[in-house]
Amino acid sequence: MARIELEGLTKQYGRVTAVKGIDLAIEDGEFVVFVGPSGCGKSTTLRMIAGLEDISGGVLRIGSEVVNQREPKQRNIAMVFQNYAIYPHMTVGQNIGFGLYTSGLPKAEKEKRIREAARILGLEELLERRPAALSGGQRQRVAIGRAMVRNPAAFLFDEPLSNLDAQLRSAMRIEIKRLHQRLGTTTVYVTHDQVEAMTMADRIVVMRDGNILQVGTPIELYDNPVDVFTARFIGSPAMNLLPGSAKDGGLTVGGAVVPGIDAGKLQTADVLVGVRPHDLTIGEGNGGGIALTGVVTAVEPLGAETLVHLDIAGTDVVATAPGRIVPAVESQVTARAAPGSLYLFDAKTEKALGRL
Amino acid sequence: MTAAASTVELAANSSKIRPGRIIAWTLLFIGGLITITPLLYMFSTSLKSAGQVYDLRLIPAAPTLDNYIRVLSDGRFLRWFINSLVVATTVTVSNVFFDSLVGYTLAKFEFRGRYLVFLAILSTLMIPTEMLVIPWYLMSSQLGWLDTYWGIMFPGMMTAFGTFLMKQFFETVPNDFLEAARVDGLNEFTIWWKIAMPMVTPALSALAIFTFLGNWTAFFWPLIVVTSPENYTLPVGLSSFAVEQSIQWEMIMTGAALATIPTLIVFLVLQRFIVRGVMLAGLKG
Numbered sequence: 255m256a257r258i259e260l261e262g263l264t265k266q267y268g269r270v271t272a273v274k275g276i277d278l279a280i281e282d283g284e285f286v287v288f289v290g291p292s293g294c295g296k297s298t299t300l301r302m303i304a305g306l307e308d309i310s311g312g313v314l315r316i317g318s319e320v321v322n323q324r325e326p327k328q329r330n331i332a333m334v335f336q337n338y339a340i341y342p343h344m345t346v347g348q349n350i351g352f353g354l355y356t357s358g359l360p361k362a363e364k365e366k367r368i369r370e371a372a373r374i375l376g377l378e379e380l381l382e383r384r385p386a387a388l389s390g391g392q393r394q395r396v397a398i399g400r401a402m403v404r405n406p407a408a409f410l411f412d413e414p415l416s417n418l419d420a421q422l423r424s425a426m427r428i429e430i431k432r433l434h435q436r437l438g439t440t441t442v443y444v445t446h447d448q449v450e451a452m453t454m455a456d457r458i459v460v461m462r463d464g465n466i467l468q469v470g471t472p473i474e475l476y477d478n479p480v481d482v483f484t485a486r487f488i489g490s491p492a493m494n495l496l497p498g499s500a501k502d503g504g505l506t507v508g509g510a511v512v513p514g515i516d517a518g519k520l521q522t523a524d525v526l527v528g529v530r531p532h533d534l535t536i537g538e539g540n541g542g543g544i545a546l547t548g549v550v551t552a553v554e555p556l557g558a559e560t561l562v563h564l565d566i567a568g569t570d571v572v573a574t575a576p577g578r579i580v581p582a583v584e585s586q587v588t589a590r591a592a593p594g595s596l597y598l599f600d601a602k603t604e605k606a607l608g609r610l
Numbered sequence: 611m612t613a614a615a616s617t618v619e620l621a622a623n624s625s626k627i628r629p630g631r632i633i634a635w636t637l638l639f640i641g642g643l644i645t646i647t648p649l650l651y652m653f654s655t656s657l658k659s660a661g662q663v664y665d666l667r668l669i670p671a672a673p674t675l676d677n678y679i680r681v682l683s684d685g686r687f688l689r690w691f692i693n694s695l696v697v698a699t700t701v702t703v704s705n706v707f708f709d710s711l712v713g714y715t716l717a718k719f720e721f722r723g724r725y726l727v728f729l730a731i732l733s734t735l736m737i738p739t740e741m742l743v744i745p746w747y748l749m750s751s752q753l754g755w756l757d758t759y760w761g762i763m764f765p766g767m768m769t770a771f772g773t774f775l776m777k778q779f780f781e782t783v784p785n786d787f788l789e790a791a792r793v794d795g796l797n798e799f800t801i802w803w804k805i806a807m808p809m810v811t812p813a814l815s816a817l818a819i820f821t822f823l824g825n826w827t828a829f830f831w832p833l834i835v836v837t838s839p840e841n842y843t844l845p846v847g848l849s850s851f852a853v854e855q856s857i858q859w860e861m862i863m864t865g866a867a868l869a870t871i872p873t874l875i876v877f878l879v880l881q882r883f884i885v886r887g888v889m890l891a892g893l894k895g
Contacts, residue, residue, distance in 0.1 A: 304789075304793055305792075305793075306789050306792065306793070325792075326789075326792045326793045326795075327792070327793070327794070327795030327796070331793065332793065332794075333789075333790065333793045335786040335789070335790055336786070337784060337786050339784070339786040339787050339789070339790035341787065341805060341808075341809075342809065343808040343809065343811075352791075352794060353794050355794060355795065355796060355804075356794070356795035356796060357795075397790075400790075400794070404794075
């Protein structure tokens with residue numbers, strides 16, 4: 255196990271800077287998830303940690319050693335790829351054991367490790383099979399097994415669940431999480447799926463355009479996003495954003511006035527007011543907060559609740575209706591957000607201004 | 611659709627023969643006939659005595675195995691056969707190794723001038739062999755390679771076509787496989803040998819088959835570079851049965867019939883790979 259430290263880490267491809275001098279310390283045994291849209295630099299960062307991409311600038315430490323110039327094999331890390339990268343011409347057992355190819359361990363020790371990894375991952379019955387005869391989930395487990403047998407200082411996962419269907423993805427999320435709890439190995443995980451990030455991470459690193467926007471625990475990011483991007487990226491369905499204006503001593507949003515706001519204290523007149531769909535509920539409120547009235551444009555009944563799409567003063571907003579309440583499309587409804595559930599952002603800079 | 615309905619439709623389709631299909635079958639039949647006739651005459655002639663050679667009946671009036679006995683008991687034939695086997699096998703192994711090594715490098719490594727190197731290799735495909743024979747000969751003469759195995763083999767030890775073919779195939783191997791191996795601690799040569807090569811087996815088979823057959827039947831260059839009868843390859847040796855005064859067709863055909871045995875074995879053993887490799891590579895035999 256090891257601490258991984260990124261200090262001003264930069265990656266340039268010609269004139270394009272893919273990763274712009276990021277700083278981050280990943281603690282020993284921590285599960286850190288890099289999340290962000292395509293092209294944000296998260297996979298490039300992971301590949302620099304793995305040694306598969308040259309580092310253009312900055313320092314990378316694994317353990318206490320600077321590894322910038324070290325080959326992947328000298329970094330004692332193991333990586334799991336999106337397309338599994340398990341070799342089609344080898345059996346499951348050979349694939350798992352391939353991680354030990356250069357280890358110089360005695361054959362008996364190799365066998366022992368392969369059996370142990372197979373047992374943990376439930377692959378014991380499949381050791382003689384070829385990858386072509388495995389399901390997507392089994393293939394991914396083989397790839398994890400190959401990484402496990404080496405007892406690496408850190409596991410690197412590059413979107414490992416992207417090729418799986420939703421049900422399997424959910425199951426594998428739990429498996430990887432359990433595996434981390436069991437082995438306690440430092441893990442760096444890259445995904446564009448915020449659900450994976452939220453459910454698996456000890457800490458999430460949100461990236462955009464080669465920069466780290468925010469680092470924090472899932473709940474920290476959910477509760478206190480630093481900007482509009484993080485606010486919308488974390489949480490599903492995404493946070494609603496309504497344009498608001500601070501004038502006449504109050505804050506007006508979607509035709510409603512937010513009570514208890516001293517607009518004069520706001521640094522800007524143009525703001526965006528964010529509210530998470532689960533904080534914006536159809537029905538009677540307990541007083542306070544904000545009430546927004548709009549026309550229902552679509553409903554998505556999920557059983558325990560219904561997602562209600564509303565048109566509020568020309569803005570699409572998603573609210574929730576509790577239990578079996580399913581409002582009729584085209585009907586006019588009022589959605590209420592409780593005090594403390596609103597997020598305020600500067601409309602120009604998109605930076606967070608605080609909670610209401 | 612029910613099973614019964616599909617059967618009826620299939621029956622209707624098969625009973626309705628389309629004109630396009632008749633033309634295709636006819637052309638294929640003619641093509642097949644053109645291809646197989648010389649082969650049949652080769653086997654037929656090999657079973658005829660010298661006096662019957664110009665009797666063009668396909669089935670010999672008095673078939674005999676005398677020609678086979680004569681050819682096989684002639685030590686020269688065995689020698690030529692071994693020469694051809696050594697030359698074809700060595701060149702094939704060399705091509706499989708070097709073409710794929712270079713193809714892999716061009717496909718999977720970024721380096722300055724990579725495209726230029728590839729173009730340079732590819733451009734040699736446009737130079738006809740006939741143009742190269744004189745420089746090859748001069749080179750062989752100056753380096754003392756005339757009348758040696760190496761002299762026969764060196765021009766074909768690595769080919770632009772094979773390099774191109776392997777490069778195209780290696781490009782289809784996802785980089786993740788190679789990177790996974792890199793992370794697992796393998797060196798670049800082992801990655802190529804243990805990971806990349808097994809993933810392009812159809813292309814390797816196609817390359818091996820075509821290289822072997824090409825060298826097994828090669829005539830022009832071996833005829834020029836080899837002068838001693840003991841160093842002849844099979845095609846050159848067989849041609850020596852045609853002397854100025856008489857051409858021993860029955861002997862040539864018997865030798866040729868025997869020479870097809872390795873190619874038949876190669877085809878039979880590697881049939882599966884040939885079809886797959888040719889389909890994947892878009893090659894013509």
